[in-house]
Amino acid sequence: MFLHNKRMMYDVRVDQPNPAFAKMLLEQFGGPNGELAAAMRYFTQGWNEPDDQRRSMLLDIATEELSHLEMVAQSLVMLLKGSPSELVDQVEGNYLGDLLDGKMPDYVNLSLGSGLNLLGGGGPRLTDSMGAPWTAAYVDTLGQPAADLRSNVAAEARAKVTYERLIKCSDDAGVKDTLNFLMTREIAHQKIFEAALDSIEGNFPPGSLDGDEKLGHAYIAGDTGNGEGPSTEGFELAQQNSSWGFEFDSEPVKHASNQDIL
Template identity: 45%
Template sequence: MYHHVKKLMYTVRVDEPDPRFGNMLLEQFGGANGELAAAMQYSIQGLNCEDPARKDLLMDIGTEELSHLEVVGTLARLHLKPLKFGREAAEADPLIAIAGGGGVNLFNSQGNPWTADYLKITGELDVDLRSNIAAEARAKIVYERLIDFCDDAGTKDALQFLMTREITHMKSFAAALDSMGKPRFSIGRIAPTEKLVDQYFNDSTGKGDHGEIDTRGPWNEGDAWEVVEAPAFQDMRQDLSGAESPAIHPESSYGTDPEGLQEVLLDQLHDLLHAEKQLLKALPKMVKAARTTRLQELFQLHLQETELQVDRLTECFRLLEAPARAKPCKGMMGLLEEGQEVIKEGAKKEDVPSDLALIGAAQKVEHYEISGYICARNLAQQLHMSAISQLLGLSLAEEQNADQLLDQVSRTLMSVPAMPAPIE
């Protein structure tokens, strides 16, 4: 919920309006590195964020950026004001004077309209935080240049405030990223190819007209770095000189014998097969125990999905030329036993508490299956078994979707419509 207070975050004072400088200010109003882009980027990231603490951070800063937008817009409007009344001033920027009436609009300093293409939103929290740090750094530089080109003391004060807040936000985003405890280069889920990830391709060679030379530094030597000289001409150079050069490592290397990995994959599949077969027996009981229609429908839908998942696992065994034999899955057995207790206790509860407890038990099952499918799919990918990986990926997507749908029902059951408390 947003609420506007009729007071700027920073009091704006413009003693000497300058329409040309007002045009420059529009870069931070409707430009790629401007306040609107930042506000939208952080707020949308916040809406998508499942981490409550960092969601709060994103929404806090996203909302502050809207306040900055108001400050920049006010500054720009005051500087552009002469365009409303004077022909000579209006000729300095006809687009603003004629089309915009001498006021601000969602354009950058070149007259290009604002676009959502400015936003960098991936849905991966650590990646988005890195983008935000870079966005704040770019905005800081823009404000610095605006200050350099500004002659009005009051405007400089406001720009100094805005520039400083960019650094504040950088510090917050950096701290949030560091607190996640992820290694710097751990991006996404799939690991990079070993050895190849440490190879530096020297693709710009020779000596330039202005004395440019090949250089070495911590970005391409030391630690695990291995320089591959002119990869495009590697074979030709070896043929001519006979000199040895590090070869490109295009294929991933197994951490162990592929047969050992396949054995682990089979073990995971046996476990998943038994888990899914147990769930086939439990889901009808969960359908019967659910009180709300929506929850009953979800359990019924997942029962159908589970039948398909058993078929997919059976197909995986066929592709591996191995018997589709279920291995007792003690983890699932324990979860379903706990779920049976929840059903029994839920019979004594009201509808909402009963269904919430049932959803909790169901989500524990989903998370167990999700982890199992992720492990099995990753093993299949490492073994280059694309057909098996695809089958497991389909089941994984269904499990993740089921978990999200259960979460939605849970939130609906927990929500209580109420008017917000008045702001004092």
């Protein structure tokens, strides 16, 4: 059961309407790294999670992602139509005063001319910034906690970087403040998911089968093509930054027989 609290998680503010930036911001509304995709990812994981603590964590974060979706949606509407909340800041000659006097362009019509992905009566639609509709294919839940948590950390990292790029593309102080809040929450979620992963003993490799011992530790190097044989640089990087214990191998992999696997 969900209860709608009309007070948003964070005060959303937009200083100037900007349909072009609204189109970019759609990436976090209906895109693969956006808030709806995140909410659906964590809900599907949480509903299937037998561990009470992980279930509670996943559903808490999923619910927060819906509040983030609301914040992005409100930002989009304000970017497209102008912000009623800025009435208190009216200054003679500013965009809002002109808008109220009927002297400015119709921001709804302006938004409709910014791309088919903004057709929705001037409001946001569930598409990415290029107009591709949202799809459940963005939800990559596998049903294995260790694998899903690793995917969640990566998803939050992608969302964080996307917000970072959006912030750099905006010169609107209000928008940047809102996006900075959302970006920072992605960082917090990464840390929470990493903590949940660390709480699972023996979480690597995910699943119940360990695989072939030799193949699992082999670093297979390709030839550099300059006549000097395979390079060890990638091997050294992996070996020096992991306790896994890799073995350098430049020979073709010899597959185990079916009998060995059985």
